[in-house]
Amino acid sequence: MYHVVLIIYKKKGVFDLNIIKPRHKNQEVMALRALDARVPTGHPMKEKVQTDLKIKLAEVSGEREVDYPLGFLDKKQYLILHNLRLPDNNGHFQMDTVLLSQNFILIVEVKNWLGTVIFGENDQVTRIYEGKEKGYHHPVPQARTQAFRLYQWLRKQGVPNIPIEILAVISFPSTIIKPSSPHVHIPNEVIHNSNLLFRIQELEKKYDKKVISKRQQDEVAHLLKNSDHPPSNNILDKYHLHPNDLLKGVFCPECRSLPMIRCKRKWYCTQCHHYSIDAHRFTLLDYQLLIGCWITNRAARAFLNISSPYIMKRILQQECISHIGKGKGMRYKLGYNIME
Numbered sequence: 001m002y003h004v005v006l007i008i009y010k011k012k013g014v015f016d017l018n019i020i021k022p023r024h025k026n027q028e029v030m031a032l033r034a035l036d037a038r039v040p041t042g043h044p045m046k047e048k049v050q051t052d053l054k055i056k057l058a059e060v061s062g063e064r065e066v067d068y069p070l071g072f073l074d075k076k077q078y079l080i081l082h083n084l085r086l087p088d089n090n091g092h093f094q095m096d097t098v099l100l101s102q103n104f105i106l107i108v109e110v111k112n113w114l115g116t117v118i119f120g121e122n123d124q125v126t127r128i129y130e131g132k133e134k135g136y137h138h139p140v141p142q143a144r145t146q147a148f149r150l151y152q153w154l155r156k157q158g159v160p161n162i163p164i165e166i167l168a169v170i171s172f173p174s175t176i177i178k179p180s181s182p183h184v185h186i187p188n189e190v191i192h193n194s195n196l197l198f199r200i201q202e203l204e205k206k207y208d209k210k211v212i213s214k215r216q217q218d219e220v221a222h223l224l225k226n227s228d229h230p231p232s233n234n235i236l237d238k239y240h241l242h243p244n245d246l247l248k249g250v251f252c253p254e255c256r257s258l259p260m261i262r263c264k265r266k267w268y269c270t271q272c273h274h275y276s277i278d279a280h281r282f283t284l285l286d287y288q289l290l291i292g293c294w295i296t297n298r299a300a301r302a303f304l305n306i307s308s309p310y311i312m313k314r315i316l317q318q319e320c321i322s323h324i325g326k327g328k329g330m331r332y333k334l335g336y337n338i339m340e
């Protein structure tokens with residue numbers, strides 16, 4: 001069942017003013033949920049979609065944990081950018097969270113590792129969770145590389161020299177961090193989320209001089225935001241799927257059966273006998289998330305299992321924010337916005 005506030009997109013999102021670039025993870029979670037619901041059982045991609053959905057959900061709850069200490073920071077002092085992906089000579093580099101003050105930059109690498117994380121020799125990191133072992137990149141060299149690339153990127157853009165610090169934050173309080181042997185040293189930059197605020201306060205003491213003006217701080221933040229290159233968000237391409245691979249029809253909002261039947265301006269579920277007046281809205285949202293925001297009457301009928309172009313037209317006129325073209329070539333724009 002969907003537990004989401006759905007609004008037709010009419011105004012800009014409202015968020016804390018110091019968050020220059022918010023996360024858009026809810027959108028990704030919704031797309032994966034829609035995909036999971038519409039990829040038939042037994043399809044070769046089904047398991048991968050479900051695994052990725054689990055990972056994404058852990059990311060969302062991990063990031064929520066990290067947002068808590070960040071919420072205590074002085075809003076006038078810090079500008080925050082989440083999920084930044086910048087191009088450089090070596091491709092792209094991605095940073096989970098960047099804090100920009102007039103004194104320093106902090107890159108926060110968030111690790112949503114559940115279970116026990118063991119730091120071994122030669123920068124080896126092993127996570128044990130639910131009886132399974134998995135190796136990971138050491139977060140400190142990873143974040144140092146990001147810091148180096150960000151330093152070079154900023155220099156190239158002519159930004160004055162700002163010190164860059166890194167922290168690798170283990171988001172879940174239940175995660176156990178330990179060395180593989182007493183000789184192994186866990187770097188100081190690896191911390192539990194509960195220490196994040198205090199470590200930032202230590203950095204404030206270390207960097208007590210402003211190196212850029214308030215105006216420069218705003219300019220750098222917007223330069224970073226405007227240079228963001230998000231990865232292609234075509235989810236079907238990512239899983240090598242075609243719209244024909246997806247299950248069509250309107251899901252029953254009560255029992256999740258497929259498909260509901262259109263009768264007397266309502267949707268009827270033959271399984272649980274539930275009636276709905278707007279169940280098509282979630283199906284059109286699935287279309288927007290999985291295929292795109294432009295839809296024709298014909299494509300909508302195929303996706304919603306509606307035979308009448310007139311009924312479809314009425315629904316599209318109600319649900320869409322704009323349209324272009326004429327007659328059969330008319331394309332409607334879906335503008336559902338998921339509140340973050």
Ligand SMILES: [Zn+2]
Nearest residue numbers: 252255269272
């Ligand atoms: Zn039902």
